[in-house]
Amino acid sequence: MxxxxxxxxTKWKPIVIYMLRERTARFGQLHAAIGSxxxxxxxTTLKELEEDGILHRKEFKELPPRVEYSLTERGRTLVPIIIQLAKWDNEHYEHNKKNHPAQKEAAV
Amino acid sequence: MxxxxxxxxTKWKPIVIYMLRERTARFGQLHAAIGSxxxxxxxTTLKELEEDGILHRKEFKELPPRVEYSLTERGRTLVPIIIQLAKWDNEHYEHNKKNHPAQKEAAV
DNA sequence: CATAATGGTTACTTACAGGTTACCACTTTA
DNA sequence: TAAAGTGGTAACCTGTAAGTAACCATTATG
Structure with a gap:
């Protein structure tokens, strides 16, 4: 557990995994898509996920540099769990926009 | 999300919810069961969970005091997710060591 | 020349979850 | 008289996830 x-x-890891759920993405794409x-x-988020065997980092030796991130097999096993979490969030707070102590920004 | x-x-909330999954418990029982x-x-963990509508606090006006905690309806909807998380943990770490010595990703 | 584009790193700071220890009120039991 | 048992508070401290801002190397383009 x-x-x-x-x-x-963590704040960002589930979001990154969710974004990579069905396509690879480059660093800049993730940065732009997540926004904040x-x-x-x-x-550091990506590095830690790589160390945990959740995603794979592929570096192309080009200029300007290109790096592509994708989920590993193990990373893919997390996707259904994350989807469940997002679903729970949606169902239980969609209407209830009340003050949650740890809610500082919009949902993803 | x-x-x-x-x-x-968080460190303790999932554990508390898991402990209350099928029975109510008193403060001291939770404290003893979790241990550390x-x-x-x-x-504070219990107070925040109560504020989030995850569990219910029932105080008996006795001496010595007695307080019973139980999951609310909403709290119960989290149980399957927590079980999935624990299962994932088990399959991807504990299980690896014992029964799957030749896993591909374990080679790293 | 200077700007853009890429995928970062470095140095510094801040917020806060979590931890430690001592203490409280009240009653029963020894 | 004092200890045990209950469900907490109060005061204080710490580690670290997260945030900000500046900078880097390399090349192509206007």
Whole structure:
């Protein structure tokens, strides 16, 4: 439990995994799509997910550089769980826009 | 997504919810069962879960005091998700060590 | 020349979840 | 008289996830 939480229980990791659920994406694409994440935080998020075997980093030796991120097999097993989480969120708070202590920005 | 993570993406909340999945429990019982949690942290964990509508706090006006915690309807909807998370954890870490020594990704 | 584009790094700061320890009120039991 | 049992508070401290802003190397383009 602590381990799955170490992977999912962060601000950005579930979002990154969700974004990669059916297509690979480049660093800049993720950065643009998520919008409010800084490059530094995205970098560490991606690095940690790679270390955990959740995603794969493919670097093309070009100029300007290109790096593509994609889910590993293990990463893909997390997708249904994340979808369930998003669904729960939606069902239980969609109408109830009340003050949640940890709700600081819009849902994703 | 941020909201379900605010509830599940913490150290103790998923554990408390899991413990209450099929029976109510008193403060002291939770404290003893979890073991490594401090009373202060358990108190705030329970208070936040109550504010989020995940569990119900029933105080008996006795001496010595008695307080019983139980999941609300909404709290119960989180149980299957938590079970899935625990299952994922098990399959991808514990299980690997014991029964699947030759997994591809375990080679790293 | 200088700007854009890419995928970062470095240095610094801040917010807050979580932890430690001591203490409280009240009553029963020894 | 004092300890045990209950469900907490109060005061204080710490580690780290996350945020901000500036900078980097390389090449192509206007």
């Amino acid at each position: 602590h381990r799955s939480m170490a992977i999912l229980g 994440i800084s490059k530094k935080v995205l970098t | 941020h909201r379900s993570m605010a509830i599940l993406g 949690i401090s009373k202060k942290v358990l108190t």
